[in-house]
Amino acid sequence: MKIKLLIFAAALVFAGVSASAQCKGKCRNGKGVYTFDDGEVYDGTFVEGKFHGKGTYIYKSGAKYVGEFKDGKRDGKGTYSYPTGDIYTGDFVAGKPEGKGVYTFATGDRYEGEFKGGKRHGQGVYIFSTGTKQTGIFENGILIEEISIERPKKK
Known part of the structure; x- marks a missing residue:
């Protein structure tokens, strides 16, 4: 660009x-x-x-x-x-996702949280299409510390 x-x-x-x-x-x-x-x-x-x-x-x-x-x-x-059908909505700095945002994957998975340099970085919640929510600390796009995991209740 x-x-x-x-x-x-x-x-x-x-x-x-x-x-x-x-x-x-x-x-x-x-x-x-x-x-x-x-x-x-x-x-x-x-x-x-x-x-x-x-x-x-x-x-x-x-x-x-x-x-x-x-x-x-x-x-x-x-x-x-x-x-690919993925969508990011949130803050951008110098052309890349940075700050708070939501990344929705075409698969239905979603990440809500902090970004740095275009990658998941900081605290966030990864919500799987199955409904499982994984809260943790991310660094350079990788989960480095899981804080909690919440699975949907079975009916």
């Missing part, structure tokens, strides 16, 4: 875009839609040619981010939908 932003900034500086990349609206300062050569699309606010404020970015992989941007990166509250 950094390379795309550099290319985008260069296009703005030289007041020209390539044959297939295009901007509709105010892509320097204001609201606009920028379509990249590869078909990826950003629809949102721009400040000095960078994504800044609320917006939507659709990736060629099928992934989609809806939320806040700062200086061209996902930053603030947002939702990232992966092409």
Whole structure:
């Protein structure tokens, strides 16, 4: 994404875009839609040619981010939908999940808790699709200390 932003900034500086990349609206300062050569699309606010404020970015992989941007990166509250069907909703810092969030897997499993650098990190609850809840401390995406486990009551 950094390379795309550099290319985008260069296009703005030289007041020209390539044959297939295009901007509709105010892509320097204001609201606009920028379509990249590869078909990826950003629809949102721009400040000095960078994504800044609320917006939507659709990736060629099928992934989609809806939320806040700062200086061209996902930053603030947002939702990232992966092409696999997984969804993360929560805080982003410098493009990655960081802070509080909920990661819902396409399988039905869910993690609610703290993230750092895009991974489960800190206290959280992993809720399996079976209903079992595992509360613990996570580090770099791995459960390092189980605090409690709660299984659903059998009927």
